[in-house]
Amino acid sequence: MKDQFILEALEVTFEYSDGTKALDGVNMLIEKGKKTAVLGPNGAGKTTLFLHFNGILKPKSGKILYNREEIKYNRTELTKLRKNVGIVFQNPDIQLFSASVYQEISFGPMNLDIPENVVKEKVEKVMKQMKIIDVKDKPTHFLSYGQKKSVSIADIIVMEPEVIILDEPTVYLDPNHVQEIMSVFDKLIEEGKTIILSTHDVDFAYSWADYIYVMKNGKVVAKGEPEVIFTNVKELDWRDLRKPMLLEIYEILKEKGIIDENSIPKNIEELKKYIK
Amino acid sequence: MKDQFILEALEVTFEYSDGTKALDGVNMLIEKGKKTAVLGPNGAGKTTLFLHFNGILKPKSGKILYNREEIKYNRTELTKLRKNVGIVFQNPDIQLFSASVYQEISFGPMNLDIPENVVKEKVEKVMKQMKIIDVKDKPTHFLSYGQKKSVSIADIIVMEPEVIILDEPTVYLDPNHVQEIMSVFDKLIEEGKTIILSTHDVDFAYSWADYIYVMKNGKVVAKGEPEVIFTNVKELDWRDLRKPMLLEIYEILKEKGIIDENSIPKNIEELKKYIK
Amino acid sequence: MLIDNYSYTNRMYNVHPVEKLLFAFLTMILCFVFDIYTNIAVIILMFMITVLKAKIPGKVYIKLMLIPFSFLMISVLTIIINVIGDKSAALISLDIFEVTLGITPKGISTAVTLFFRTLAVVSCLYFLVLTTPVVDIIDILKKLKIPSLFLELLQLTYRLIFVLFDAAGEVYTSQNSRLGYATLENSYRSLGLLISSLFIKSYKDSQDLYVALEARCYNGELKVISKDYRFCYRNLIFIVLIELVLISTSILLRR
Amino acid sequence: MKKWMLLTVFTLLLIAPQIAYSMHIMEGFLPLKWCIIWDIASLPFVVVGFMTISKSVKKNPKLKMLLGFAGAFAFVLSALKIPSVTGSCSHPTGVGLGAILFGPFAMSVLGLIVLLFQALLLAHGGITTLGANTFSMAIVGPIVSYYIFKGVKKAGGPNWLAVFLAASIGDLLTYVTTSFQLAIAFPAEVGGFTASFLKFMGIFAVTQVPLAISEGLLTVLVINLLIAY
Numbered sequence A, B: 001m002k003d004q005f006i007l008e009a010l011e012v013t014f015e016y017s018d019g020t021k022a023l024d025g026v027n028m029l030i031e032k033g034k035k036t037a038v039l040g041p042n043g044a045g046k047t048t049l050f051l052h053f054n055g056i057l058k059p060k061s062g063k064i065l066y067n068r069e070e071i072k073y074n075r076t077e078l079t080k081l082r083k084n085v086g087i088v089f090q091n092p093d094i095q096l097f098s099a100s101v102y103q104e105i106s107f108g109p110m111n112l113d114i115p116e117n118v119v120k121e122k123v124e125k126v127m128k129q130m131k132i133i134d135v136k137d138k139p140t141h142f143l144s145y146g147q148k149k150s151v152s153i154a155d156i157i158v159m160e161p162e163v164i165i166l167d168e169p170t171v172y173l174d175p176n177h178v179q180e181i182m183s184v185f186d187k188l189i190e191e192g193k194t195i196i197l198s199t200h201d202v203d204f205a206y207s208w209a210d211y212i213y214v215m216k217n218g219k220v221v222a223k224g225e226p227e228v229i230f231t232n233v234k235e236l237d238w239r240d241l242r243k244p245m246l247l248e249i250y251e252i253l254k255e256k257g258i259i260d261e262n263s264i265p266k267n268i269e270e271l272k273k274y275i276k
Numbered sequence C: 001m002l003i004d005n006y007s008y009t010n011r012m013y014n015v016h017p018v019e020k021l022l023f024a025f026l027t028m029i030l031c032f033v034f035d036i037y038t039n040i041a042v043i044i045l046m047f048m049i050t051v052l053k054a055k056i057p058g059k060v061y062i063k064l065m066l067i068p069f070s071f072l073m074i075s076v077l078t079i080i081i082n083v084i085g086d087k088s089a090a091l092i093s094l095d096i097f098e099v100t101l102g103i104t105p106k107g108i109s110t111a112v113t114l115f116f117r118t119l120a121v122v123s124c125l126y127f128l129v130l131t132t133p134v135v136d137i138i139d140i141l142k143k144l145k146i147p148s149l150f151l152e153l154l155q156l157t158y159r160l161i162f163v164l165f166d167a168a169g170e171v172y173t174s175q176n177s178r179l180g181y182a183t184l185e186n187s188y189r190s191l192g193l194l195i196s197s198l199f200i201k202s203y204k205d206s207q208d209l210y211v212a213l214e215a216r217c218y219n220g221e222l223k224v225i226s227k228d229y230r231f232c233y234r235n236l237i238f239i240v241l242i243e244l245v246l247i248s249t250s251i252l253l254r255r
Numbered sequence D: 001m002k003k004w005m006l007l008t009v010f011t012l013l014l015i016a017p018q019i020a021y022s023m024h025i026m027e028g029f030l031p032l033k034w035c036i037i038w039d040i041a042s043l044p045f046v047v048v049g050f051m052t053i054s055k056s057v058k059k060n061p062k063l064k065m066l067l068g069f070a071g072a073f074a075f076v077l078s079a080l081k082i083p084s085v086t087g088s089c090s091h092p093t094g095v096g097l098g099a100i101l102f103g104p105f106a107m108s109v110l111g112l113i114v115l116l117f118q119a120l121l122l123a124h125g126g127i128t129t130l131g132a133n134t135f136s137m138a139i140v141g142p143i144v145s146y147y148i149f150k151g152v153k154k155a156g157g158p159n160w161l162a163v164f165l166a167a168s169i170g171d172l173l174t175y176v177t178t179s180f181q182l183a184i185a186f187p188a189e190v191g192g193f194t195a196s197f198l199k200f201m202g203i204f205a206v207t208q209v210p211l212a213i214s215e216g217l218l219t220v221l222v223i224n225l226l227i228a229y
Helices: A046-053 A076-085 A103-112 A116-128 A145-157 A176-191 A203-209 A226-231 A244-257 A268-274 B046-053 B073-085 B101-111 B116-129 B145-157 B175-190 B202-208 B225-232 B244-255 B268-272 C002-009 C017-033 C036-053 C058-066 C068-078 C105-130 C134-143 C149-178 C183-212 C235-253 D004-021 D034-061 D062-080 D095-102 D103-121 D129-155 D159-185 D192-228
Strands: A003-016 A021-031 A036-040 A061-066 A087-088 A163-167 A194-199 A213-214 A218-224 B005-015 B021-031 B035-039 B061-066 B085-088 B163-167 B195-200 B211-216 B220-223 C092-096 C099-103
Touching: A003 A046, A003 A194, A021 A036, A021 A046, A021 A194, A021 A213, A021 A218, A036 A203, A036 D192, A046 A061, A046 A087, A046 A163, A076 A087, A087 B061, A103 A116, A103 A145, A103 D192, A116 A145, A145 A163, A145 D192, A203 A226, A203 A244, A213 A226, A213 A268, A218 A226, A226 A244, A244 A268, A244 B244, A244 B268, A268 B244, B005 B046, B005 B195, B021 B035, B021 B046, B021 B195, B021 B211, B021 B220, B035 B202, B046 B061, B046 B085, B046 B195, B073 B085, B085 B145, B101 B116, B101 B145, B116 B145, B145 B163, B145 B175, B175 B195, B202 B225, B202 B244, B211 B225, B220 B225, B220 D095, B225 B244, B244 B268, C002 C058, C002 C105, C002 D103, C017 C036, C017 C105, C017 C134, C017 C235, C036 C058, C036 C105, C036 C235, C058 C105, C068 C105, C068 D192, C105 D103, C134 C149, C134 D103, C149 C183, C149 D034, C149 D062, C149 D103, C183 D192, D034 D062, D034 D103, D034 D129, D034 D159, D062 D095, D062 D103, D095 D103, D095 D129, D095 D159, D095 D192, D103 D129, D129 D159, D159 D192
Parallel strands: A036 A194, A036 A213, A087 A163, A163 A194, B035 B195, B035 B211, B085 B163, B163 B195
Antiparallel strands: A003 A021, A003 A061, A213 A218, B005 B021, B005 B061, B211 B220, C092 C099
């Protein structure tokens, strides 16, 4: 089963033009069809790494593989790669360039030389999916922050990428909106897409992700399944990372003998079930 | 004990110039020396209300009281009010406007016509307090998000206000940083200051606040002490507000008879203590 | 921004933008060609259409009409009042030092014509901008074969105006909260800081925007799909009719 | 009669501070002939500016986004209020600042874009007077500012002086151009163009000189802060 990894960063090192080392020998394997969360403090290199995954940045050394093949940095190959690996940036205000929601979303597919009538269909479909069909005729600057975020996600989904990378998608959103967006992602996962996101929210990452990477100072400092990474990894620096609350409580309950050793809960429902 | 409220909003209504009703008869009493959290979805009117508390916005009807006196909107009175009621805004990326950290923090006290050497002392002191002394001479746009946040808090603390209002202070910060900031606030509370903050993070609000207000659509829809508001208030719309995880788990444990009815834990340590 | 708000929410939002543009510009030309009566008719006509058909509140419309009024008043008065040699030709005159200032009948008639023509043309502009969003206007320009780089700059500028406007607002509020505008001296300093930080932010954001577009396969051209509009023949006939009525009555009433 | 005159002068003074809002020649004010003449006069400058921009954008695609931001920046700048010594407020033109930051060629195109949006979004200026306003504010002003800035620097003048003179004289020459445009379109009955020009200049001198100085000071402040970055 060697073809399960859709994206791979192998020993990737990157320096910004001012000499700051942003990535320092990063290895990261992204499993196809899975939910991967990247945790880590500000400035750990998460965004820089993401920009490598669709060829915006080129590693100084090391390589990036998409579907087991090293990516090439010529225009045709890059367009193909960027069609398949979409990035939703953190601040929708900077990602949105058009005052019209409709035009904004049509930008990506238009660059792929898809016929106009097909683009129109795709745009309509994705607007329904993201529940922004009612702001179709509104200018971008009329939208709330949450709506802008939805548009910026639609921007990417409309291109039907295989991998969707999200930089801090939950920041500034209210819980209600976070849930709405997450249910869209769940559907995408069902369709076989791969999702990678960075976040500061350990509780969220713990119960959402299939696999977690922790980065610090341009390095991967820990990786593993959520239950494993937060319980077993000794070398984690807990000053940067809080333990998920659920896990802390689980450990207390385990200590008091109320819960079984082997049934680590991923959410509250599971916790309820596991308590003797 | 009638003088315990330092800020009061009484039946405050506000409309933006385009006619949107942002506040609709808001009543909010802020107790002196206490920690108040304001919860609610985006667009609920939290920020608009905060801008009333230091006189940036003037209510269309209703009134704002500071120290039991209705605030007046002339220059001298506003200056006094704004010195005493400081607001730390949400996004430090946008809000900081100076070339250097020192210049940024000294902006407020300089406007208060404090002699320059005194300003210098105050700025140094607050930089130590916020642990940003090592970035003193750096341009603000070179800082990490977390450092920018610390600077934006220092901006306000340096003016030594009686009330500090924070709009979503924990968003996008590392857990480590959140804790650091919170310990600064704890010290301020010990000194008798009053702190108000808005947040989306119910877990955080639950264990941090002395008193919670919930806003929606420009109205206060619920208020009370944390333990009370999340357990007793039936009419709360739980689509907008999640129950704090600790409380959910407490209820499960109570149901299973593992924890006592009357010992509602406010944090994990308490939970640990209360489990039989 | 008031005008921008209404351009998206008015009742004529869905009318084909070319129809609206045609109507506004044809009428504008008539304002220049014909005399004061035509102009007064246009002022009334545009008011009626904008307020009754597009449902722009009358109060808003009048408030907007007052914006250019100070320029109009000053300029018209400057044109009316002249240094004159022959006092007898003047209706009113006044000696200040050695100079005689005065107003002549001819001056008044020029000024009155100018006054009404200006208001009439302004009414046409208001009809256009209050009913037609900038996005649509840029779309029309696209059909006029204007170089695409220029249109892309228009498109970007329009969007970014609001981004920077919000940013400027946030900085202003933050400065105001910290007493930045308490005195005149403070105000200058604060405004200088605001402008320079806005410039830096613009520069940084432009870099980030480029990266975000690159990630969506940007290849040097901002290709997008425009909204579909269909011409409405009833509207077109209506436009032709109104213009014809304006032209014929203007010619007939002219001696 | 004299009372009536005094009243007029009084009203004039009352309105005067507001003229800052409207130094753009308003929509419909110029006769059609002059609208077209100024359109034609502006065109070559805009075309040259546009070609310069085109060439640089081809070399550096990032520049397009930067120009978009620059246009938006200039627009937002002109919507800010400068507090004035007289207690009233005025709007910076940004002519000098723009010319120093972006150069006079780019400013002809950016200026045109800003003026178009001012007409469409704020009803300042207009479509028929776009050419005339472009000529005064996006061509004459920036060119004058730019060469004064370069000239003073070359002569060894300090930076602040170069910036101050560039911004304030650029501002003033914008008004002079506007006066010229109004005077040539509306010559006085007696004295013709010259008399009319002096009249408009007189009005502008009263209202705009303090504003030009304010803008000069502000521009110095901004440039100094930018250098500090």
